[in-house]
Each structure stands twice: as structure tokens, then as C-alpha cells.
Amino acid sequence: MDLHYWTYLIVGLTFALYLGIAIWAKASTTGDFYIAGKGVPALANGMATAADWMSAASFLGMAGLISFAGYDGSVYLMGWTGGYVLLALLLAPYLRKFGHFTVPDFVGDRYYSKTARVVALFCAIFISFTYVCGQMRGVGIVFSKFLEVPIFWGVLIGMGIVFFYAVLGGMKGITYTQVAQYCVLIFAFTVPAIFISLMLTGNPVPQLGFGGHVVGEPGVYLLDKLDGLSKELGFNSYTGGIKPKMDMFCITMALMVGTAGLPHVIIRFYTVKKVSAARVSAFWALLFIAVLYTTAPAIAVFARTNLLTTIPNQSYGDAPEWFKKWESADLIAWQDKNKDGKIQYTQGAAFAGKPVFLGSDHRGKSGERLLANVPTEGANELFVDKDIMVLANPEIAQLPNWVIALVAAGGLAAALSTAAGLLLVISTSVAHDLVKKTIDPNMSEKEELIVARLAAAIAVLIAGYFGLNPPDYVAAIVAFAFGLAASSFFPVIILGIFCRRMNREGAISGMIAGILFTAAYIVFFKFIRTDLNVKDNWLFGISPEGIGTIGMLLNFAVAFIVSAFTPKPPREIYDLVNCVRLPEQEGEELDVVEH
Amino acid sequence: MSESKNEIKHEKLDPVHYWRENLKWVGALLVVWFLVSFGCGILWVDQLNQFHLGGFQLGFWFAQQGSIYVFVVLIAIYVRLMKRLDKKFTSGD
Numbered sequence: 001m002d003l004h005y006w007t008y009l010i011v012g013l014t015f016a017l018y019l020g021i022a023i024w025a026k027a028s029t030t031g032d033f034y035i036a037g038k039g040v041p042a043l044a045n046g047m048a049t050a051a052d053w054m055s056a057a058s059f060l061g062m063a064g065l066i067s068f069a070g071y072d073g074s075v076y077l078m079g080w081t082g083g084y085v086l087l088a089l090l091l092a093p094y095l096r097k098f099g100h101f102t103v104p105d106f107v108g109d110r111y112y113s114k115t116a117r118v119v120a121l122f123c124a125i126f127i128s129f130t131y132v133c134g135q136m137r138g139v140g141i142v143f144s145k146f147l148e149v150p151i152f153w154g155v156l157i158g159m160g161i162v163f164f165y166a167v168l169g170g171m172k173g174i175t176y177t178q179v180a181q182y183c184v185l186i187f188a189f190t191v192p193a194i195f196i197s198l199m200l201t202g203n204p205v206p207q208l209g210f211g212g213h214v215v216g217e218p219g220v221y222l223l224d225k226l227d228g229l230s231k232e233l234g235f236n237s238y239t240g241g242i243k244p245k246m247d248m249f250c251i252t253m254a255l256m257v258g259t260a261g262l263p264h265v266i267i268r269f270y271t272v273k274k275v276s277a278a279r280v281s282a283f284w285a286l287l288f289i290a291v292l293y294t295t296a297p298a299i300a301v302f303a304r305t306n307l308l309t310t311i312p313n314q315s316y317g318d319a320p321e322w323f324k325k326w327e328s329a330d331l332i333a334w335q336d337k338n339k340d341g342k343i344q345y346t347q348g349a350a351f352a353g354k355p356v357f358l359g360s361d362h363r364g365k366s367g368e369r370l371l372a373n374v375p376t377e378g379a380n381e382l383f384v385d386k387d388i389m390v391l392a393n394p395e396i397a398q399l400p401n402w403v404i405a406l407v408a409a410g411g412l413a414a415a416l417s418t419a420a421g422l423l424l425v426i427s428t429s430v431a432h433d434l435v436k437k438t439i440d441p442n443m444s445e446k447e448e449l450i451v452a453r454l455a456a457a458i459a460v461l462i463a464g465y466f467g468l469n470p471p472d473y474v475a476a477i478v479a480f481a482f483g484l485a486a487s488s489f490f491p492v493i494i495l496g497i498f499c500r501r502m503n504r505e506g507a508i509s510g511m512i513a514g515i516l517f518t519a520a521y522i523v524f525f526k527f528i529r530t531d532l533n534v535k536d537n538w539l540f541g542i543s544p545e546g547i548g549t550i551g552m553l554l555n556f557a558v559a560f561i562v563s564a565f566t567p568k569p570p571r572e573i574y575d576l577v578n579c580v581r582l583p584e585q586e587g588e589e590l591d592v593v594e595h
Numbered sequence: 596m597s598e599s600k601n602e603i604k605h606e607k608l609d610p611v612h613y614w615r616e617n618l619k620w621v622g623a624l625l626v627v628w629f630l631v632s633f634g635c636g637i638l639w640v641d642q643l644n645q646f647h648l649g650g651f652q653l654g655f656w657f658a659q660q661g662s663i664y665v666f667v668v669l670i671a672i673y674v675r676l677m678k679r680l681d682k683k684f685t686s687g688d
Contacts, residue, residue, distance in 0.1 A: 066659075071640075074658035078632045081663045085628045088670045089621045093677075207660060211650040221650030239644070239655045248637045256632075279677060283670040290663050297659040581614050583681045 006405035007147060014184050014409045015161060018177045018416070022165030025173040030445050033170030033452055034101040034428050040175055040271040046284020048178035049268040051185065051413070052421040053080075053259075053285070054292055055131075056138020059185060059414035064389030066300035067307075070230075071241035073300065075248055075545075079255025079482075081286060081293050086260040086490075088282035092269040094497045094580045096278035101270065102425075103263045103489060104433040110496040112573060113504040114438060119511050121433045123488040124263040128422045128429075129462070131264075131481040135422070136467025138415035141387060142408055145329055155467035158416060163460045166420045166427075167453050171271060174420045181413035186291055188410020192394045192403050193295045196302045199397060206298035226301060229308045234346035234379075238304065244535070250546030257552055258482025261490035264421040267428070275583050303389045306396045311382065312345040316366035319343065322395040327369055330357060331385035334368050335375050341366045348378035355383050419463060427456035480522055483544070487514035487551025495559055500577045506563025514555030521547045608684045620676050624669050632662040 040048070058080065066073030098106055104124055108117025136155055143154020165173045190206070197209035201222055214220045227237045236242050243251075259265065268285075269278045310320060316334065326332040333355035334343055351373035362370040375381075391411065394404045431452035436443050443451070488511050495502040495510075522544045525533040535541055542550060608616070635643055640654030648656050 071655055071658060074636060074655075077659055078636055078662050081666050082628065082632050085624070085666050085669050089624060089673055208649075211648065211656070213650065223650050223652075223655075239652055241640075245637060249633060252632065252637065276674075276678060276681060279670075279674045283667070283674050286667050286670055290667050294660055294663055578610065581617075582610055583684060 003401040003404055004148075006401045007408050010402070010405045010409045011147065011412060014180075014413060017180055018161060018165060021177045021180060022169045022173045025169045025176045030101075030432070030448050030452065032172045033449055034270075034424075034432060039273065042272055042277040042281040043284050044175070044179050045268060045272050045277075045281040047182045047288055048175045049265065049281065049285035050288035050292075051178035051182035051417040052174075052268060053265060053289055053418070054182075054185060054414050055418035056135050056141075056411065056415035058292065058296075059189060060138055060141065060387055060390050060411050061134075063296040063299040063303065063393075064386035066297055067304045067389045068386055069241075070236070070238035070304075072243045072248070073297070074241075075243075075251040075255060077293055077297060079252045080259055081289060082252070082256040083259025084282055084286040084289065086256060087265070087269075088279055088286070090497070091260055091266065091493055092278040092282050093275045093583075095266060095493070096269050096272065097275045097582070097584065098576075098580045099270070101267075101432050102428050103266055103493070104429060105437070106496065107489075107492055107507070108433070108437065110573065110576065111492075111502075111504045111507045112570065113508065116504060116508050116511075117433060118438060119508055120489070120492070121429050121438075123484070123511065123515060124429045124433075125426055127262065127481050127484050127488075128264060128425045129466075130484065131262075132419055132422045132426075132459075132463045133466040135415045135419040136463050138411060139419070140467045142391070142411040142415070145391060145408075147408075152468060155464050158412070158419075158467070159460050159464040162416055162420050162423065162463075163457060166423050166460070167456045170452070171267075171424055174417075174424055175271060177420070178417045181417040182288060184413040185410040185417075186288070188406045188413070189292050189299075189390075190295055192397070192399055192407060193299050193302070195399050195403065196306075196393065196397045197298065200302055200305065206302075207294045210298040210301040222301060222305065226305050226308070229305070233308060233312055236347070238301070244541055246541050247535075247543050247546055250542045250549040252546075254486045254546050254548035254552075255482050257490045258484075258486035258548055261485035261488070261493070262481070263429075263485075263489065264418075264425045266489075266493075267425055268421075299390065299393060303393045303396065306393075307384070308345075310396070311343055313342050315342045316368050317341070320396070322392055325395070326385075326388055326392055330355065331388045333357070333371055333373075333383040335371055335373070335381050336364060336366060336368065337375050337379070337381050339365070343382055344379055345382040346378075346380045348380045349376055350378070350380045350383050351375050354385075423456050423459045423463065426459040427452050430455035430459075480526075480544075483518050483522060483546075483548030483551065484515055486548035487518040487555055491552055491555040491559065495556070497577065497580060500574055501563065501568065502559060503563045503566055503569045505566040506559040506561075509562045510555040510557075510559030513558040514551045517554050518548050518551030521551075607686070608680070610684075613680065613684045616680055617677070620673065620680075624673055627665065628669055631657060631665040636662050 062076050065076060095106060100106060104117050104120035107120035108114065139158035140151040140155050143149055144151045165177050193206040194204050197206040198204050200215060201209040201212040202215045203209035203212045210222055212222060214222050214225050223239055227239055230236065230238050272278050272281050323332060335350055356372040358370045358372055364370050391407060394407055431448055435451050436448050491514065492507050492511050495507065525544045635654065636658035640658060643654030643657065644652040646653040
């Protein structure tokens with residue numbers, strides 16, 4: 001069967017499934033809407049957390065990033081999994097015991113301050129919007145490349161689906177669709193990996209395969225072959241990194257701490273029945289996440305090896321079909337600098353920035369699409385967008401059409417599930433923290449539910465706008481959300497639980513100092529003076545991706561200093577913290593606290 | 596909240612000890628967390644890369660595989676430890 005039909009069939013079936021679940025799980029109370037009535041089993045919550053967590057960036061972007069970065073890409077693997085250890089040990093059980101709806105709720109009550117709540121609220125909304133941009137762009141890519149609909153319609157369909165189940169079902173609808181989406185995305189991610197692992201190494205387990213021997217070349221390890229190929233073509237060795245250790249360290253830390261501080265991840269742990277269930281569901285979540293995260297580096301190696309064995313020094317006319325397909329999608333570009341008709345691929349950019357094509361009828365001698373970009377001095381002639389590696393991988397490995405269609409459905413599941421989780425945080429923050437707790441405390445539950453749905457609807461529209469006007473790479477933009485979460489929420493929550501003496505003044509000034517510093521650093525290097533964004537100008541040699549670590553330390557430092565010179569928190573706060581630290585007593589029910 | 600219920604037959608763990616015990620385990624597990632990722636995966640990666648695990652250089656393996664497996668195990672251990680500690684606290688043993 002034709003790839004087109006397969007894609008429509010599989011994507012259509014999965015969408016029908018999501019909608020069916022949404023109708024089944026319609027939310028009727030604010031408790032249902034915000035935290036699924038606290039009735040989600042730990043295993044299901046773990047799966048939903050995993051789907052919530054694994055975004056378009058994890059599914060589409062990460063393996064591609066690692067594929068090009070080699071060892072240096074380890075920061076994403078360790079960073080985006082290690083945070084769950086922090087969550088399980090330091091945050092989730094206590095926040096669950098505290099038991100309100102949102103992170104700003106905790107911050108507001110623990111620090112007995114409306115100001116703290118509002119600061120936390122804006123941090124939450126800001127982080128979630130940064131993050132949601134990446135998702136909608138992912139939806140756009142998948143739709144336009146696989147279903148060959150214009151990006152506009154692709155994003156519109158995606159928005160429609162998310163709107164339907166997020167606005168109607170709230171957290172309950174989202175949770176159960178995410179369970180389904182996890183199954184779809186993990187199946188879609190691992191099946192091609194297993195096929196390719198078998199083809200390249202003869203081992204069906206990708207995690208073992210990429211450390212195994214190459215089929216047809218006895219005694220040669222795949223990684224050694226890849227290192228050899230890379231060096232031959234003038235690239236850095238794949239398994240050896242070039243990033244300085246200091247930067248590796250800080251990026252990994254920022255991603256870990258940021259993961260633990262992301263509001264849409266934390267909120268998931270409010271949905272389980274008991275404190276112990278919060279721990280168990282963190283375990284399931286990481287286990288389910290680890291399946292994808294240990295497969296991704298294997299895919300990265302397979303994709304890189306396939307790319308380096310098929311493309312360099314190949315003449316354009318003989319290049320495989322996928323090469324031209326992705327070229328026509330603007331994601332691969334080739335400039336024949338030395339006019340030999342062959343594709344030279346080596347270290348360095350072929351030209352500065354993204355390719356700007358002249359139009360599909362402007363063709364070069366070999367038939368390649370011509371570019372407006374000025375070529376660099378370097379010998380490299382090829383541009384490959386990192387985001388296509390996962391999508392193109394099954395085609396590069398010539399897998400059957402249904403596998404390729406499955407990857408499309410998986411990419412959509414990843415993007416939609418994360419987008420929905422984020423939209424819920426935004427709508428909860430607005431309806432609950434801003435309108436109900438700050439502006440109009442006398443609002444009825446029914447009215448609050450209407451406001452929450454309205455906020456979700458508006459958030460969907462804004463997210464859609466970002467999907468149509470995408471900023472930067474999928475994974476890179478997401479990395480910023482982490483820096484911001486690391487420097488604001490993580491310290492404030494940790495201090496709230498582990499340091500009884502921490503007061504309102506310390507927490508607020510710490511949060512503001514942390515997020516201002518981090519945001520200023522990132523904005524300066526990434527948006528204002530991009531020309532200065534090189535190692536020599538960085539503070540301690542730390543890139544904007546890793547600066548959240550310093551922001552976090554700054555947050556801690558400012559919080560401690562300010563709290564030392566300001567009054568102790570009131571007596572009730574000591575009692576609150578003491579209570580949060582202990583498990584529930586026998587017979588003690590942790591109910592939804594209605595305020 | 597726990598004070599009122601303290602006159603129970605079994606020897607229940609008091610809140611202070613519960614918390615201390617918890618911190619002890621959290622601390623120990625976080626040390627391992629730090630060592631496998633920041634230690635083996637980043638700081639000592641060059642030294643470890645001189646050893647091999649099949650086709651993997653050991654440091655590279657820790658950075659891209661091993662640390663993740665250890666993370667999962669760490670949470671599993673914590674869940675078990677806390678289950679036991681919670682039981683001691685709520686009903687004594």
C-alpha cells in the first residue's frame with residue numbers, strides 16, 4: 001500500500017482513539033479538570049507523565065541532535081532523565097502531601113504571600129509558553145512532510161484535536177489520552193530502531209546493537225566504524241566530545257533541575273491518590289521514559305552511520321530518493337561549491353544559517369535546488385536539518401511504508417500530548433491562581449470551570465500562532481524553558497520543603513533574581529548579540545543552555561541572604577512544612593482541598 | 596497533626612526520626628545519582644573511556660546508557676525504602 005494511505009490510516013485511527021477517550025473522560029468539576037479528581041492509578045499516571053514529558057523535541061529533535069553532536073549530546077540524555085530522580089526524592093511526594101492544584105498554589109501558601117503566588121504564576125505561564133512553541137512547530141513539521149498538507153492546515157488540525165480533549169476533558173481527558181499517546185509514540189519510536197538495529201548489527205535490541213559488531217564486517221564494532229568514518233571525512237570523533245567539561249556539567253545540571261521544576265511535570269504528581277503513589281508513579285514515569293531515552297542514542301548512531309556511508313562523495317544524480325524528498329521540503333540543501341557534481345560532506349557549515357531557496361524552478365547543473373545563501377570558505381557543501389533525522393531514518397534505512405507512517409503518528413502523539421499538558425498548566429494558572437485566588441475569590445466552581453476552559457481555548461490559539469511562525473530549532477527553544485524553570489521553581493520549592501526558616505522575602509527575591517539573571521543572559525546571547533555568542537564571551541565558559549545552573553545557585557544564595565535579614569515565617573508555616581514532610585496517617589484521607 | 600495520635604501500643608517512629616531517616620536515604624541516593632552522571636558520564640569520562648564494555652567505551656556508555664539505568668534503579672530503591680519507613684511511622688512494627 002502507498003505511504004500516503006498508510007499515513008492517513010494510522011494517523012486517522014490514532015486521532016479517532018484520542019477523541020473517543022476525550023468524550024469518555026469528560027471533566028465535570030474543577031477537581032476533575034485540574035487534577036483528574038486525584039484518582040489516577042500510579043502506573044497510568046507514570047505513562048501519562050512519560051507522554052507529557054516526551055515532546056516533539058524528545059521524539060523528533062533529540063536523536064537528531066545527538067546524531068550530530070555525538071558524545072556531547074549526552075547532556076540531553078542524562079539531563080532529561082536525571083531530573084526524575086530529583087523529582088521522586090525531593091519534590092513529588094511532598095507536593096502531593098501538600099495537595100493543592102498547582103505550583104503557584106504551593107508557593108503562595110508556603111510563602112504566605114500573594115506576591116509570591118503571582119511571581120510563580122508568571123514564571124509558570126512564561127515557561128509553558130516557551131515550551132509550547134516547540135510542540136506546535138513539531139506538529140507543523142509532521143503534518144506538512146507526511147500528509148503533505150500545508151503547515152497552516154496541519155497546525156489547525158492539531159489545534160482542533162488538542163482543543164477538543166484539553167478543553168472538554170481537562171486533566172482527566174488529557175491523562176487518559178496521554179496513556180494512549182505513550183503507547184503510540186513508544187511503539188513508533190522503537191519499531192524502526194529494532195528494524196535498523198537488526199539490519200546494521202544483527203541485534204534486535206537497539207541499546208545493545210549500537211555497541212555491537214557491524215553486519216558483514218566481522219570484528220568491527222559499529223561505534224569504531226562510525227568514529228573511523230567521521231575522522232576520514234574530517235569530522236570530530238563521534239564518541240569523543242569537544243564541549244568543555246564545565247559547560248557539559250552546567251548544561252546537564254540545568255536540564256536535570258529544570259526537568260524537576262517544570263510545572264507541567266510537577267502537576268502530574270498531584271493527580272495520584274496517595275503520597276506513596278507519587279513516588280511509585282515517578283518510578284514508572286522514568287522507566288517508561290528510559291525506554292525512549294536509551295533507544296535514542298542508538299538511533300543517533302544508526303542514522304549517522306547510514307548518512308555517512310550513503311551521502312559523502314556521492315554524485316547528486318545518484319543520491320537516494322529521500323535526499324531529494326527532504327531537499328524539496330527545504331530541510332536538506334546542497335551547494336556544489338567545487339562544481340564536481342558530487343556531494344562533499346565534512347566539518348563546518350556549508351553556509352551561514354538556514355538555507356534560503358530560490359524557488360523550485362531554479363535548478364543547478366546537477367538538478368539541485370539553488371540557494372540564495374553565500375557559501376562559506378569551508379569544503380562542506382551539505383546542510384542537513386537536525387530535526388529530520390528521526391523522520392527520515394526509516395526512509396534512509398528503506399523500511400516498509402507502514403513503519404514510516406507509524407513514525408508520523410508517533411511524532412504527532414508526542415507533540416500533542418505535551419502541548420495538551422502545557423495548555424492545561426496555562427489554563428489552570430490563569431483560572432485558578434490568577435482569577436480565582438488573586439482577582440475574584442468569590443467565584444463559584446462552575447464559573448471557575450468556564451474561565452479555565454476559556455483560558456485553555458485562548459492558549460490553544462496562541463500556541464497555534466507559534467506553530468505557524470516557529471522560532472528556531474525544536475530542541476534548542478525547549479532548552480530555554482529548562483534554564484528558566486531551573487532558576488525559578490526548583491530552588492523555591494526545595495527551600496519550601498527542606499528549609500523551614502525560609503521566608504516570603506527570601507523566596508520572592510530569590511525567584512526574581514534567578515529568573516531575571518537567566519533570562520537576561522539567554523536573551524542577550526541568543527537574541528540581541530548573537531554575534532557575541534561564543535565561548536570566549538561566556539561567563540565561566542558556560543553557554544546560554546547551561547546558565548540556568550548559575551541562575552539556580554544565584555536564586556539559592558539570594559534567598560538565604562535575604563531571609564537571614566528578614567523576619568521568620570509565622571508559626572503556621574512551620575506546622576505546614578512539618579506536615580508536608582510526613583506521610584499521611586492511617587485513615588487520613590487526602591482530599592481535594594477546595595478553597 | 597501526629598502529636599495527638601502518639602499514644603499507640605507499638606513503638607512508632609516519631610516525626611523527627613522519620614524525617615532524619617528520610618534525609619539520610621535521600622542523601623545517599625543522591626550521591627550515587629551524582630557519581631554516575633556527573634562523575635562517570637562527564638568528569639572522569641576520558642579515564643573511563645580507556646576501558647571497554649563490548650563495543651562501548653565505558654565513559655561513553657555511562658553518559659548515554661548506564662546513568663539512565665542507574666537512575667531508574669535509584670528511584671526503585673527509594674520507593675522500597677520509603678514504603679518500609681512509612682509503615683514504621685504510621686503503624687509501628
